[in-house]
Structure formats: structure tokens, C-alpha cells
Amino acid sequence: MALNRRRVAAAFLATALALGAQAQEKSIVVASTTSTEQSGLFGHILPAFAKSTGIAVRVVALGTGQALDVGRRGDADVVFVHDRAAEDRFVAEGYGVDRRDVMYNDFVLIGPKSDPAKVAGGRDVAAALKAIAAARAPFVSRGDKSGTHAAELRYFKDAGVDPGEGKGSWYRETGSGMGPALNTASSMNAYVLADRGTWLAFRNRGELRIVVEGDTRMFNPYGVILVNPAKHPHVKQAEGRAFMDWIVAAEGQAAIAGYKVGGEQLFFPDAKR
Amino acid sequence: MSTFGAVFGEAFRLIGALDLALLDIVWLSLRVSLSAVLISTVVALPFGAALAVTRFPGRDALVVTVNALLGLPAVVVGLAIYLLLSRAGPLGTFGILFTPAAMVVAQAVLIFPLIAALARQAVADAWREYAEQMRSLGAGPVASSLALLHDLRFSLVTIVLAAFGRAIAEVGAVMIVGGNIDGVTRVMTTAIALETSKGDLPLALGLGIVLLGIVLLLNVGAHLLKERAQRHHA
Structure with a gap:
């Protein structure tokens, strides 16, 4: 019975710890x-x-x-x-x-060193996305209604490309945050739109690097x-x-x-x- | 890059550095999950035992439901608790969303079916053996449940440890209802998710190894206590 009482006391103690821990x-x-x-x-x-x-x-x-x-x-x-x-x-x-x-x-367009869509060094994000769609090169989208996702969709619209048509092939919606999307792009050597801050702090770059930057539309x-x-x-x-x-x-x-x-x-x- | 070498290096560096922020995170993980386990156990054990020893219409359906809830995804529990605790939700006035209390609630709900289902099974097995005897002693369902729970206490420890493991390992629920706020609701699993997001995979896995080590220590402690108590009672 002593053991039980001790257990109950421990239970109350732990509960109090958890609930009372919010400092005022x-x-x-x-x-x-x-x-x-x-x-x-x-x-x-x-x-x-x-x-x-x-x-x-x-x-x-x-x-x-x-x-x-x-x-x-x-x-x-x-x-x-x-x-x-x-x-x-x-x-x-x-x-x-x-x-x-x-x-x-600002946003930067990230892509693999191999650059299958040949967009590296450009300053026009819409032209780059158009080339990526034409080359059917893998592109990772946030797909999570984030600010970056909204920007990406605007640029695709500027490019006259409906990325929805690429679903299941080159356009890959991950429905995840910036970091996870970059991780995904890094592992499949895909293009991805990122904010410069997250990109600079990102550690798992693999073959990825900045391919397009400096477009005034990419102001964020x-x-x-x-x-x-x-x-x-x-x-x-x-x-x-x-x-x-x-x-x-x-x-x-x-x-x-x-x-x-x-x-x-x-x-x-x-x-x- | 030899990733796994880096991982273990990172894990030992984390432990060696005894980083205060990390200790806070570890402490919060333990506090939240232990509280959730204690609260859930207090309710789920009697509930499971009652399911085992009583007969009422719809009992089988209830048993199947509790068993099925073992497959409840943590993120669904998190979302449901989030909607309940949100200011726009029915329990919003408490204002506990994005606090450790909300995380305790979510984990307690998450592991309730686990404790209840396994306790019911354990008690039901014992009940088959002792039902006759209990009835002849004139023990009602409440007394029988309590006696069986007491008898099974050493097996129940394993069930409770399993529940603790599920609680401290889950990330989906605490991420949503806690918000992973630095210094307030960041626990081991959400910290691991965050470092993964930042692409710092060695640090993320290093944290994972630290978490595993803590769970292991706790299990060793529980095992030793159980052994001692069992010898004592033998």
C-alpha cells in the first residue's frame, strides 16, 4: 500500500509540474x-x-x-x-x-548543378520556369499555401505555364515547409523556389545552388x-x-x-x- | 561526408556539452509525456478493467472501437485537440493552446486507447481464470476489477511503458497543439523535426540518439524497480 501511495504522490507531483510550469x-x-x-x-x-x-x-x-x-x-x-x-x-x-x-x-530559384533546363545565370524568373516546364525538369513545389507557394504560382502565371498539368510528372507538390521542400529537392536534384534566408541557413544542399536571382518580381x-x-x-x-x-x-x-x-x-x- | 560518423559525433557532442537549452528541451519532453501517461493511466486502467469484467449491450462494439483507435494517427489527435482548444473552439476560453498543458492533453488522448485496450485484454484473460472464484467471494465488478488490476500490476507496467514510448516519440500532435515555440513548447521530437527542416541532418539524428538514450534509461529504471518489487512480493 505504501508503494501505491507513493505512486499517487508521484502522479500529482508530475501533473503539477506540467501544468504549473507556465511562468507568469x-x-x-x-x-x-x-x-x-x-x-x-x-x-x-x-x-x-x-x-x-x-x-x-x-x-x-x-x-x-x-x-x-x-x-x-x-x-x-x-x-x-x-x-x-x-x-x-x-x-x-x-x-x-x-x-x-x-x-x-528576396526569393531565389534553386537548381541542380547539372541544370537540365539551362536556366543558370538568368535574371528572369518567369522565363526560367517556362524553360523548366518545357524541359520537364523536376520542380519541387511547397504546395502548402505559404507565401513562397503563392509567389511561385504567380511566377508560373507570368510564365504562362499551368503547373497543374505537370503533376505526377515533373511538377512535384510536397505540401511541406521550406526546409523539407529543400531537402526533397536536394535528394531528387530538382528546381525549387526558396527565400534567400532559409537557403543561406540550409545545410543539406547537396548538388543544389542558386540558378536565378535578382528579378525585381522576386522581392518578398x-x-x-x-x-x-x-x-x-x-x-x-x-x-x-x-x-x-x-x-x-x-x-x-x-x-x-x-x-x-x-x-x-x-x-x-x-x-x- | 560520412553522415553516420557525423551523427554519432554530434550526439556525443550534445551530451558532452550539457547544453542548457537542450536540457530544457529534454526536461520538457519528460514532463509532458510523463504527465500524459499518468493522467491517461489513471482513467484508462479502470476503464479497460471495467470493459473486461462487465457485460452490457454494445460492449463488443466498444471493445472493437477501442482496439481500432490504436491506429489513431497522432496528427489527427493533434488537429482535433487544436480545434477544441483554439480560441474559436469550444474550450478556447482556457487559453491553453500553444502551452505544455495542451501537449499533455493531446498525448493523454493519444495513448488512452493503447492503455485501455491492452489493459482490457490483460484483465479479460485473468478474469476468465478467476471469475468463478471472485463471484463465490461475493466480489462485485468494481472490487473484481481492482483486485485483478492489483494482481496484474507487473504486466501493467509494461503497458504503461509502451504508452510512454508512444507519447514521447510522437511529433504530429505536439507540433500542432504546442506550436514548437522555442523555450516554451519545444520538445525533443519537434526539435528533431525543426533541425531536419533546416537541413542539419547530423544534429537532427544526434538529438534522436539522445532521445533514445533517455527512453532507454527510463526503461532500465522501470525494469529494475519492477524486478525489485517482484522479488519483494514473491
């Missing part, structure tokens, strides 16, 4: 994208924000579409994403307020939006706004500009002050 600190939940989290940007800038305000930022990294959905359901206080059309829709539908420009990076702006407190009253408005104010102010913008991987700056602050 000031914090907000930011739904953001894999590109900002996996490139290491948040790890670089958030400690500075926490130090100056005492607010901890809890980042849930998802695709842009999913991040906006988390905001729509009221499960985040702030969304920090990169798909202008979807962001404007989010605000227009009343789910978010006070959208602000924060920074941009990030915005920050407060989840509408009128729709979701529990949203931590003051702390959320503190974060948004900080990231578009001099200190936050400098922190963004100061983040480098291998000496290369990943994100370029462009908040309008």
Missing part, C-alpha cells in the same frame, strides 16, 4: 513563417526586444496561409508574414488591424499585423502593439539589418517611419 511572465504569441524562424532571424532579434520591454515573444512558425489562419481563429496576438495579397484580405475581412511594412528579403516583403482585438477580446493588444512599434522603430530595424549568415545580410528593413 508577459508574453505574446506571434504566428509567423518558417522563413523567419528557420533562417535564425527571430533568434537574433527577439532577445533584444525582450531585454528592452520585458515581453517574451512566443513564435509559432508556419506557412503564411496557416499563420493567418491561426490569427483568424484568435490563437495568436500578432501575425508576421509575407503574402501581401493574403495580408490585405486578412485586414479587409476584419481579422487584423494596423498592418505595417517591416522588411523584405514582410508585414506585421495585430489580430483584431474587437474580434478576439483576449488579444494582448498593448504587448502586441509594443512588439509592432519596436520592430518598425530604429532599434528593431537595426536588429533586422544586423542579422547576417556567413557575412551576408538576409533581411532588409523597410518600415516607413
